[in-house]
Amino acid sequence: xxxxxxxxxxxxxxxxxxxxxxxxxxxxxxxxxxxxxxxxxxxxxxxxxxxxxxxxxxxxxxxxxxxxxxxxxxxxxxxxxxxxxxxxxxxxxxxxxxxxxxxxxxxxxxxxxxxxxxxxxxxxxxxxxxxxxxxxxxxxxxxxxxxxxxxxxxxxxxxxxxxxxxxxxxxxxxxxxxxxxxxxxxxxxxxxxxxxxxxxxxxxxxxxxxxxxxxxxxxxxxxxxxxxxxxxxxxxxxxxxxxxxxxxxxxxxxxxxxxxxxxxxxxxxxxxxxxxxxxxxxxxxxxxxxxxxxxxxxxxxxxxxxxxxxxxxxxxxxxxxxxxxxxxxxxxxxxxxxxxxxxxxxxxxxxxxxxxxxxxxxxxxxxxxxxxxxxxxxxxxxxxxxxxxxxxxxxxxxxxxxxxxxxxxxxxxxxxxxxxxxxxxxxxxxxxxxxxxxxxxxxxxxxxxxxxxxxxxxxxxxxxxxxxxxxxxxxxxxxxxxxxxxxxxxxxxxxxxxxxxxxxxxxxxxxxxxxxxxxxxxxxxxxxxxxxxxxxxxxxxxxxxxxxxxxxxxxxxxxxxxxxxxx
Numbered sequence: 314x315x316x317x318x319x320x321x322x323x324x325x326x327x328x329x330x331x332x333x334x335x336x337x338x339x340x341x342x343x344x345x346x347x348x349x350x351x352x353x354x355x356x357x358x359x360x361x362x363x364x365x366x367x368x369x370x371x372x373x374x375x376x377x378x379x380x381x382x383x384x385x386x387x388x389x390x391x392x393x394x395x396x397x398x399x400x401x402x403x404x405x406x407x408x409x410x411x412x413x414x415x416x417x418x419x420x421x422x423x424x425x426x427x428x429x430x431x432x433x434x435x436x437x438x439x440x441x442x443x444x445x446x447x448x449x450x451x452x453x454x455x456x457x458x459x460x461x462x463x464x465x466x467x468x469x470x471x472x473x474x475x476x477x478x479x480x481x482x483x484x485x486x487x488x489x490x491x492x493x494x495x496x497x498x499x500x501x502x503x504x505x506x507x508x509x510x511x512x513x514x515x516x517x518x519x520x521x522x523x524x525x526x527x528x529x530x531x532x533x534x535x536x537x538x539x540x541x542x543x544x545x546x547x548x549x550x551x552x553x554x555x556x557x558x559x560x561x562x563x564x565x566x567x568x569x570x571x572x573x574x575x576x577x578x579x580x581x582x583x584x585x586x587x588x589x590x591x592x593x594x595x596x597x598x599x600x601x602x603x604x605x606x607x608x609x610x611x612x613x614x615x616x617x618x619x620x621x622x623x624x625x626x627x628x629x630x631x632x633x634x635x636x637x638x639x640x641x642x643x644x645x646x647x648x649x650x651x652x653x654x655x656x657x658x659x660x661x662x663x664x665x666x667x668x669x670x671x672x673x674x675x676x677x678x679x680x681x682x683x684x685x686x687x688x689x690x691x692x693x694x695x696x697x698x699x700x701x702x703x704x705x706x707x708x709x710x711x712x713x714x715x716x717x718x719x720x721x722x723x724x725x726x727x728x729x730x731x732x733x734x735x736x737x738x739x740x741x742x743x744x745x746x747x748x749x750x751x752x753x754x755x756x757x758x759x760x761x762x763x764x765x766x767x768x769x770x771x772x773x774x775x776x777x778x779x780x781x782x783x784x785x786x787x788x789x790x791x792x793x794x795x796x797x798x799x800x801x802x803x804x805x806x807x808x809x810x811x812x813x814x815x816x817x818x819x820x821x822x823x824x825x826x827x828x829x830x831x832x833x834x835x836x837x838x839x840x841x842x843x844x845x846x847x848x849x850x851x852x853x854x855x856x857x858x859x860x861x862x863x864x865x866x867x868x869x870x871x872x873x874x875x876x877x878x879x880x
Contacts (some may be wrong), residue, residue: 326639330631333631336417340412341394343412344459347459348463348464352463352467353464356468360391361609362606366605367384368384369597370448405459410453417453417634421445421638422627425441428642430641451630455624457626458620465617465620468613469613472606479603480595482591483582486581490581497570508560511556515553516553544572576611578610578614579607581767587611651709651712652700652701652702652703655670656669656701657701658690658699658700659698661698665850667827671841673826675830675845676842678846684799686848689796690717716794717793717794717795718788721800729768731764731767732744732764743790747790751785753786756783781804787819793824794824798825800830801827803832807834814835816837817836817838833871839856842859852866
């Protein structure tokens with residue numbers, strides 16, 4: 314089975330069927346072992362009726378008790394050995410499915426990491442969640458075909474050969490009956506693929522809405538939009554429910570065929586064998602054997618139908634994975650070297666200039682304007698931004714990422730210890746300095762195990778203000794050459810915000826830092842404020858000068874407490 318640190322390989326992304334075959338090829342030896350074990354297991358199940366027929370014909374004769382005992386012992390030994398084979402087959406196929414599951418998780422996770430910031434802009438959150446929650450398991454289940462699927466084909470051929478030694482007409486019925494059953498289920502598989510694809514699409518939409526709802530419920534409630542969002546969620550959930558009924562209708566027919574058709578097949582074969590026995594064409598022992606063979610075939614025939622169902626669902630899931638894996642990351646065509654030392658970051662679209670070694674604040678009435686400037690300065694969207702005398706998109710992306718850090722105030726926090734969430738360094742001194750600068754000392758002291766305390770996903774066991782300070786501490790611990798922080802203090806109370814502003818200035822002394830904010834407590838402590846109007850630079854200066862000279866700026870940022878301080 315794939316190791317946690319093993320390279321999963323390069324997936325075949327030409328289509329769903331190609332991806333499933335790639336999963337088989339990546340563990341070919343195990344799949345062959347599973348097919349071999351399943352084949353022997355099913356063939357030995359067919360051997361039981363043969364041994365029983367010999368015991369009846371050869372042993373149920375006066376004076377031949379030893380023969381009967383011999384066949385009985387043989388039947389017991391074969392049954393015991395087959396039970397052991399069944400255990401080994403199940404273990405092998407479980408490992409096949411787990412390998413497919415983990416390998417798919419690894420390739421999806423690896424590709425998500427490669428996409429980086431492009432992922433949320435190119436793929437919906439609901440799509441990714443649906444793949445991780447449901448599709449990987451569906452794909453893994455589809456690989457069952459390599460074991461019992463192969464075994465079903467082998468036992469089908471073996472039983473047909475055994476029946477041929479008893480009666481040619483019975484062999485013909487078996488040889489033609491199984492393909493006929495598969496043909497009966499064929500049209501349903503096409504409908505299932507279509508219905509399942511639409512269901513998965515709607516499921517992704519609804520999952521995305523659930524994520525949006527969980528992340529923004531308080532904001533929606535405050536703006537009075539909770540009702541509108543609830544109506545949209547209710548409408549999407551009803552659509553999903555209706556589509557689920559359609560999938561269930563097709564799946565129920567396939568499962569009914571999987572049980573009903575093999576039973577009907579067993580009845581037909583048994584009836585024909587009984588007529589042949591009544592006519593004296595076959596012996597009683599052969600009649601018992603025919604019934605046993607037909608009963609053994611019920612499992613493989615039912616699996617043929619189930620296999621069709623699982624494979625079609627697996628292909629639909631694999632196509633979704635392939636669609637994600639074929640999403641290309643942002644192009645990285647940079648070949649020019651980055652500036653050797655601190656340099657000016659300039660965004661011609663807005664006119665913003667971030668001077669090296671300075672603490673700069675970016676202010677705008679619309680958060681989208683300031684966020685857009687940060688995205689361009691950080692190299693997350695196509696732009697004409699320059700760094701020094703070089704265009705930012707001409708510099709290799711890896712070098713940009715290593716020197717320019719964009720710290721989003723809603724960046725993800727993963728479930729881990731506080732130490733690893735902030736930086737994961739073996740030396741705690743830099744982490745404690747970063748936590749102090751972010752005024753997060755009290756968080757460490759308030760948690761039961763300090764830095765070793767566990768955080769839940771998105772650090773939901775902390776308050777909103779605490780999470781924001783942890784995010785800021787993580788950015789400060791990285792100590793980038795250029796730090797671009799969006800609204801780093803928006804969820805903090807005035808006292809904590811003033812402390813963060815003071816300590817941030819000290820922690821980033823001599824380093825290039827840009828913060829987007831409208832807080833006068835933060836603005837009063839920066840070197841330069843750049844004021845945007847409609848996404849364009851309207852004024853530059855200190856906070857106090859802009860308060861005095863720019864009415865629009867004053868109306869946007871002034872607070873009574875700050876006005877008192879200005880007087």
